[in-house]
Amino acid sequence: MKIEPLEVNQRVTEANKLIEGVVNRLVRNFDGALGRVHLGGRKAPYNDLEYEFIGGAKDSIREKHYDKSMRLLWKAEEHAPWSSFKDCTNDEKLLLKMSDESLNEEERSELKRITSKQYRAMLDREYTPEQKQAIVNILSLIGHGEAYAWLVSSEVLNDVKSTGARAALTMQVLEEAKHFVVLRELLMAFDCEIPRMSAWEYVLLERVYKAKGLEKLFGMNVLVEGLALSLFGLMSNMPGLEILKLFHRDESRHTALPVNYFREFPMSRWQKHNPIARAQRLGQLLPALPLIAQIEADMAVIGFDVFDFGGSLIRKISFLAERVGFYTPVPADLFTSSLNELFNLYCRLTRSDFERRNFLEAEMTQGEEELRVEEEVFSASL
Ligand SMILES: [Fe+2]
Numbered sequence: 001m002k003i004e005p006l007e008v009n010q011r012v013t014e015a016n017k018l019i020e021g022v023v024n025r026l027v028r029n030f031d032g033a034l035g036r037v038h039l040g041g042r043k044a045p046y047n048d049l050e051y052e053f054i055g056g057a058k059d060s061i062r063e064k065h066y067d068k069s070m071r072l073l074w075k076a077e078e079h080a081p082w083s084s085f086k087d088c089t090n091d092e093k094l095l096l097k098m099s100d101e102s103l104n105e106e107e108r109s110e111l112k113r114i115t116s117k118q119y120r121a122m123l124d125r126e127y128t129p130e131q132k133q134a135i136v137n138i139l140s141l142i143g144h145g146e147a148y149a150w151l152v153s154s155e156v157l158n159d160v161k162s163t164g165a166r167a168a169l170t171m172q173v174l175e176e177a178k179h180f181v182v183l184r185e186l187l188m189a190f191d192c193e194i195p196r197m198s199a200w201e202y203v204l205l206e207r208v209y210k211a212k213g214l215e216k217l218f219g220m221n222v223l224v225e226g227l228a229l230s231l232f233g234l235m236s237n238m239p240g241l242e243i244l245k246l247f248h249r250d251e252s253r254h255t256a257l258p259v260n261y262f263r264e265f266p267m268s269r270w271q272k273h274n275p276i277a278r279a280q281r282l283g284q285l286l287p288a289l290p291l292i293a294q295i296e297a298d299m300a301v302i303g304f305d306v307f308d309f310g311g312s313l314i315r316k317i318s319f320l321a322e323r324v325g326f327y328t329p330v331p332a333d334l335f336t337s338s339l340n341e342l343f344n345l346y347c348r349l350t351r352s353d354f355e356r357r358n359f360l361e362a363e364m365t366q367g368e369e370e371l372r373v374e375e376e377v378f379s380a381s382l
């Protein structure tokens with residue numbers, strides 16, 4: 001292709017370049033000075049000279065979170081056909097149609113896509129009204145938690161360094177948005193009253209949201225996601241709740257985010273041991289204890305002992321926190337064993353014929369697939 005260049009005034013071009021150079025130095029030096037005295041300056045943690053975010057590329061966390069999330073990205077329209085979601089692409093819809101057409105008549109009626117009406121009827125067949133209400137009470141805890149997870153992860157997105165970690169957090173924001181809206185629709189299909197956040201949950205989630213900077217990774221990716229992972233692992237094998245397996249897989253990736261991030265940008269000794277940060281972590285964790293006691297009756301309705309769940313939860317959260325250096329004022333072993341004592345005391349006082357046991361040994365994640373996913377999260381090397 002032949003291109004005819006146009007003529008320009010070289011002197012004007014040179015002058016423009018010179019002026020831009022002077023203004024650029026002025027603006028950047030001014031912002032740099034403001035930044036050094038903590039009076040503002042450039043807000044974007046972006047280094048346009050290197051064409052990178054502050055922190056560099058860090059492709060490995062991007063591969064473990066963003067790329068993996070993309071590979072495992074699930075569409076609600078495919079997995080929750082009873083919902084109102086229309087998020088499949090035309091190609092994905094064609095694929096679903098083709099796999100549907102390859103079935104014989106019998107297989108098709110077996111696998112018939114469930115409509116919202118059928119789904120509700122199935123829930124009514126499988127559960128008593130009391131069981132349905134208990135499931136909604138328990139899952140709404142996480143339903144409200146997903147709203148906060150969405151809010152918190154979009155703030156953390158601006159607190160992390162590196163292109164890779166930003167990509168990872170971007171996927172978390174997207175997944176939390178999907179969790180919130182899909183879970184909301186799932187709970188509405190139960191046709192039960194959806195309870196408000198309890199006071200304990202309110203205090204817990206507000207503390208997590210108000211935590212400073214990367215301390216949010218403790219409250220959100222360790223504490224709240226640890227609770228979500230445990231609840232989804234507990235309930236994903238119940239009829240009609242199979243979609244929770246996909247939530248469980250996403251949350252497992254979110255709980256692994258702090259360890260992958262701090263491998264690239266380790267916390268300083270001060271950040272780990274700072275007594276104020278330690279006390280604040282404990283402050284975020286404590287409301288989870290009355291929260292566990294609060295769901296005892298609902299858990300019992302669906303056949304689970306809440307303190308087995310609590311023991312299993314505390315063991316997992318404590319492991320996730322210690323692994324990256326999110327210490328509390330009490331050493332982890334002492335903390336978990338004291339909670340086991342507390343659970344035993346509570347049960348001795350409130351239950352007849354209670355026999356002492358070690359709740360920390362309980363494993364409440366039910367499905368084999370879910371246990372495999374958790375094994376990967378809890379293995380030391382990710
Ligand atoms: Fe979530």
Ligand SMILES: [Fe+2]
Nearest residue numbers: 149225251254
């Ligand atoms: Fe999450």
